[in-house]
Amino acid sequence: MPKVQQTLKISALKLAAKKAYNNAYAPYSNFFVGAAALTKAGNIVSGCNVENASYGLTVCAERNCIAQAIINGEQEFQTLVIYTEQEKLTPPCGACRQVIAEFLEQSAVVTVVNHLEQQISWTVKQLLPDAFTPKDLV
Numbered sequence: 001m002p003k004v005q006q007t008l009k010i011s012a013l014k015l016a017a018k019k020a021y022n023n024a025y026a027p028y029s030n031f032f033v034g035a036a037a038l039t040k041a042g043n044i045v046s047g048c049n050v051e052n053a054s055y056g057l058t059v060c061a062e063r064n065c066i067a068q069a070i071i072n073g074e075q076e077f078q079t080l081v082i083y084t085e086q087e088k089l090t091p092p093c094g095a096c097r098q099v100i101a102e103f104l105e106q107s108a109v110v111t112v113v114n115h116l117e118q119q120i121s122w123t124v125k126q127l128l129p130d131a132f133t134p135k136d137l138v
């Protein structure tokens with residue numbers, strides 16, 4: 001994809017992740033997160049964290065975002081963006097890294113951005129080296 005188009009897609013992903021962030025349900029932690037992914041077909045899907053009074057049932061923004069794509073019939077992704085309003089950029093949790101490794105290629109990029117326009121990116125491989133994935137189930 002040409003660089004300018006790539007930049008536009010990332011901006012669109014940040015906007016979608018921020019929009020999802022505004023719908024996050026996080027009354028227990030007050031740690032609101034939004035995520036947006038670009039599917040291989042070129043569509044944007046998003047998700048937010050959804051907590052529960054039974055705390056352990058919480059689902060993170062990243063996993064809800066991926067589930068949203070699957071509900072829409074898409075299982076392949078180009079990239080994922082996470083949005084928070086934390087001054088310290090926070091990486092995806094271990095559970096989300098495992099789910100990301102299931103659906104995004106090892107070379108795909110995951111980016112965390114915040115309201116201060118700061119960002120950090122990792123490849124999926126950096127987030128979870130030697131991941132257990134479908135290839136291990138043969």
Ligand SMILES: O=c1ccn([C@H]2C[C@H](O)[C@@H](CO)O2)c(=O)[nH]1
Pocket residue numbers: 026029031032033048049050051058059060061062082090091092093096
């Ligand atoms: O990358 C992350 C890290 C945390 N959370 C959620 C889980 C919980 O609702 C809250 C605090 O851990 O933030 C996410 O959605 N994504």
Ligand SMILES: [Zn+2]
Pocket residue numbers: 060061062063092093094095096097
């Ligand atoms: Zn997580």
